[in-house]
Amino acid sequence: MRARTEKLYQKVVNAITAAIEQGRYKTGSRLPGERELAEEFAVSRPTIREAMIALEIRGLVEARHGSGLYVTVPPRRTAEPAELDIxxxxxxxxxxxxxxxxxxxxxxxxxxxxxxxxxxxxxxxxxxxxxxxxxxxxxxxxxxxxxxxxxxxxxxxxxxxxxxxxxxxxxxxxxxxxxxxxxxxxxxxxxxxxxxxxxxxxxxxxxxxxxxxxxxxxxxxxxxxxVEAMRRTRSELEERRGVLNRRLDA
Known part of the structure; x- marks a missing residue:
């Protein structure tokens, strides 16, 4: 029995950790954007931000300047670190x-x-x-x-x-x-x-x-x-624009 109610950001962290374990997000792949994740988990964007920071602190993802968040290593299941709780x-x-x-x-x-x-x-x-x-x-x-x-x-x-x-x-x-x-x-x-x-x-x-x-x-x-979220969104849009341009030029 859980001693306390699981927080929203923790639910997102645990779900993404499980998705990495199951191979949905492979090492080196980029996570979906903040807006997409907020819609997927039906939570606010501030909750997604806290979850992404928690994943970074755990070393499961890394932020690449102007590019977004990328999976770094497969997770190892451990107890929720107390210092991530607030x-x-x-x-x-x-x-x-x-x-x-x-x-x-x-x-x-x-x-x-x-x-x-x-x-x-x-x-x-x-x-x-x-x-x-x-x-x-x-x-x-x-x-x-x-x-x-x-x-x-x-x-x-x-x-x-x-x-x-x-x-x-x-x-x-x-x-x-x-x-x-x-x-x-x-x-x-x-x-x-x-x-x-x-x-x-x-x-x-x-x-x-x-x-x-x-x-x-x-x-x-x-x-x-x-501000950081907007940087990542702009990067995603630029990447999509580049893909579209390459397809049109092909």
């Missing part, structure tokens, strides 16, 4: 839920020292390279400071755990790294709106500002992964 979209859904309420509670409890600490982190975030490690560290510290401001140790531990998952889950980390390569970086102004709401001791506005910020992260991640 995707970026699933993680962000949890963060929207927990960190939205965390910001609302922090608005009722934060003191002047807590606000000053957030102002310092904002200044650091604004003064460093947006895509660098310092900006990423400042972003993490900003959110952990808000959790700390609630005065609730359990809340602080939960928020820190969610951030640790972002960095330590290979699937999630891979997707966020892809977003950074496409220029997705922390937005200082969005963070400042959260601090403004906390300074006003306005729980409803703090909750809304945090949720809006994290929903924007979701949008950014979707757009960043769509």
């Amino acid at each position: 995707g970026a979209f699933e993680l962000l859904e949890a963060r929207i839920l927990f960190e939205g309420e965390t910001a609302a509670l922090a608005a009722t409890a934060i003191d002047d020292a807590g606000l000053a600490a957030l102002d310092r982190v904002l200044a650091e975030m604004a003064g460093c390279d947006p895509g660098g490690a310092e900006a990423m560290a400042a972003d993490r510290q900003f959110h952990l400071l808000i959790a700390e401001a609630t005065g609730n140790t359990a809340i602080g531990m939960i928020v820190e755990t969610l951030w640790n998952l972002r960095d330590h889950s290979r699937l999630s980390a891979h997707m966020f790294a892809e977003a950074r390569r496409e220029g997705v970086n922390p937005r200082v102004e969005e963070h400042r709106l959260i601090v403004d709401a906390l300074r006003s001791r306005d729980s409803a506005t703090a909750r809304a500002a945090m949720r809006s910020h994290l929903k924007r992260v979701v949008d950014d991640l979707l757009e960043a992964t769509e």
Whole structure:
């Protein structure tokens, strides 16, 4: 008996792994495009993206620049790696839920020292390279400071755990790294709106500002992964056009 429900992206990964084992997709062959796979498995394109990244991490497929995903080696059946279990979209859904309420509670409890600490982190975030490690560290510290401001140790531990998952889950980390390569970086102004709401001791506005910020992260991640998907789609179209031209010229 399974201890937990199998996630959609895992179902796609397992189905494609089985197809490789059965010879439907042979070593060196190219997998179908994202849209075709989404239709075949009746899932969203973000789910297909997570599945493709999971297959890459397992070493079953490789991305060839401007060409798509190709099968590399026949799979060996192993247990589902725990570090692949949390995707970026699933993680962000949890963060929207927990960190939205965390910001609302922090608005009722934060003191002047807590606000000053957030102002310092904002200044650091604004003064460093947006895509660098310092900006990423400042972003993490900003959110952990808000959790700390609630005065609730359990809340602080939960928020820190969610951030640790972002960095330590290979699937999630891979997707966020892809977003950074496409220029997705922390937005200082969005963070400042959260601090403004906390300074006003306005729980409803703090909750809304945090949720809006994290929903924007979701949008950014979707757009960043769509860029790669579009590159692959263009490559597929060029390949089909080349085949058609050769047939017409024959």
